[in-house]
Amino acid sequence: MRGCPRQSREQLDRNKLSLGLFGVNCSGGLAVTTVPERWDASWENNQKLACMADDAGIDFILPLGRWKGYGGVTDHNGSNFETLTWASGILASTRKIIAFGTVHVPLFNPVVAAKQMVTADLIGQGRFGLNIVCGWNSDEFDMLGIDLAQHEDRYNQGQEWIDVVTRAWSCTEPFDYDGKFYQVHKTDIHPKPYGGGQPIIVCAGNSHRGREFAARNADMMFTNIGTDLDEVPGNISALKEMAAAYNRDIRVFSNVAVVCRPSKKEADEYFQYYAVENADRDAVENMIVGRGLNKPGVPEERLQEFRIRAAGGNGALPIVGDPDDVVAMMKRLSECGISALAMGFTNYLEHFPYFRDEVLPRLVHEGLRTE
Numbered sequence: 168m169r170g171c172p173r174q175s176r177e178q179l180d181r182n183k184l185s186l187g188l189f190g191v192n193c194s195g196g197l198a199v200t201t202v203p204e205r206w207d208a209s210w211e212n213n214q215k216l217a218c219m220a221d222d223a224g225i226d227f228i229l230p231l232g233r234w235k236g237y238g239g240v241t242d243h244n245g246s247n248f249e250t251l252t253w254a255s256g257i258l259a260s261t262r263k264i265i266a267f268g269t270v271h272v273p274l275f276n277p278v279v280a281a282k283q284m285v286t287a288d289l290i291g292q293g294r295f296g297l298n299i300v301c302g303w304n305s306d307e308f309d310m311l312g313i314d315l316a317q318h319e320d321r322y323n324q325g326q327e328w329i330d331v332v333t334r335a336w337s338c339t340e341p342f343d344y345d346g347k348f349y350q351v352h353k354t355d356i357h358p359k360p361y362g363g364g365q366p367i368i369v370c371a372g373n374s375h376r377g378r379e380f381a382a383r384n385a386d387m388m389f390t391n392i393g394t395d396l397d398e399v400p401g402n403i404s405a406l407k408e409m410a411a412a413y414n415r416d417i418r419v420f421s422n423v424a425v426v427c428r429p430s431k432k433e434a435d436e437y438f439q440y441y442a443v444e445n446a447d448r449d450a451v452e453n454m455i456v457g458r459g460l461n462k463p464g465v466p467e468e469r470l471q472e473f474r475i476r477a478a479g480g481n482g483a484l485p486i487v488g489d490p491d492d493v494v495a496m497m498k499r500l501s502e503c504g505i506s507a508l509a510m511g512f513t514n515y516l517e518h519f520p521y522f523r524d525e526v527l528p529r530l531v532h533e534g535l536r537t538e
């Protein structure tokens with residue numbers, strides 16, 4: 168990874184498979200479900216969970232960038248913390264864990280965002296990470312009065328945005344930038360990120376253009392795993408080749424929805440209970456429509472698959488089983504070339520402790536983690 172040594176890079180380098188918690192800043196988290204124990208994203212719960220994960224040696228905590236609920240019975244994700252202020256609070260409450268901000272390019276002036284991120288990074292003494300999202304759901308952009316640009320332009324704007332942010336972080340002299348989307352003059356911000364390096368950068372996306380953008384700019388690409396795991400190693404090699412063309416290295420991390428119980432039967436039954444029988448169906452449909460996945464011609468079978476994945480974990484790959492099953496799947500993903508997993512649990516505070524006690528030691532035993 169580029170940049171000077173900083174605590175967050177060392178943290179991610181320490182484990183062959185890094186682990187994080189994903190989506191805890193939003194009500195419901197990743198699980199689009201009506202079950203009564205669904206995630207209550209209060210600040211107290213966020214802070215308690217972050218401290219618990221920090222003590223357990225979990226590497227990172229990554230928020231969803233979300234401004235509006237998905238409707239349905241629960242208005243899934245309708246209560247949500249803005250992620251840069253959230254990360255600052257989490258970093259002030261913890262010692263080792265990396266906290267990301269998930270930043271929507273079109274919503275933040277890059278110089279203001281650069282300063283906000285430096286503030287979070289200094290609070291966390293180098294533990295802040297940036298997850299860039301270029302925009303996805305038009306309904307939430309409508310709520311904010313911002314037009315969601317066409318796909319190609321989103322990434323063109325994203326490139327200018329990251330150019331301005333990284334220059335603001337690193338330039339010791341005032342600089343000008345004259346782009347199509349941003350023009351800044353005599354820009355000079357202080358202080359700089361912790362220790363003079365730059366925060367870890369992650370880009371989330373799936374498309375070819377999204378991969379190109381990540382290859383050029385990110386330390387890690389955050390991407391969904393499809394249904395065919397055999398395709399993963401080839402996809403990762405291709406991404407690494409794209410990054411190599413920019414003289415860079417890139418790692419891949421992905422999202423998973425974890426249900427870990429003493430037996431496979433119990434885990435399967437719990438998945439069926441929260442993600443199938445008690446899915447928040449309207450919220451799931453709104454998620455599908457919002458992401459444009461209901462295009463004419465998409466086979467019903469594919470949509471049905473997505474519905475279950477959406478309800479199970481906002482599109483994440485479900486990992487469901489006893490501790491050995493969970494470890495076996497994580498090992499397989501690591502062997503496919505995945506460097507980090509961002510995990511969702513239906514109720515993080517209730518379900519994470521069993522994972523911590525049963526799965527983490529097994530991952531150490533397998534040589535995937537050091538603690």
Ligand SMILES: Cc1cc2nc3c(=O)[nH]c(=O)nc-3n(C[C@H](O)[C@H](O)[C@H](O)COP(=O)(O)O)c2cc1C
Pocket residue numbers: 230231232233269271299300301302303304371372373374375376377378389390391421422
């Ligand atoms: C794993 C993953 C997580 C994402 N998380 C968010 C998020 O929290 N907020 C958001 O607005 N978009 C999120 N996105 C959307 C992407 O940033 C991007 O806008 C979307 O994937 C469409 O771009 P693409 O066609 O290049 O994939 C996520 C995408 C992926 C694959």
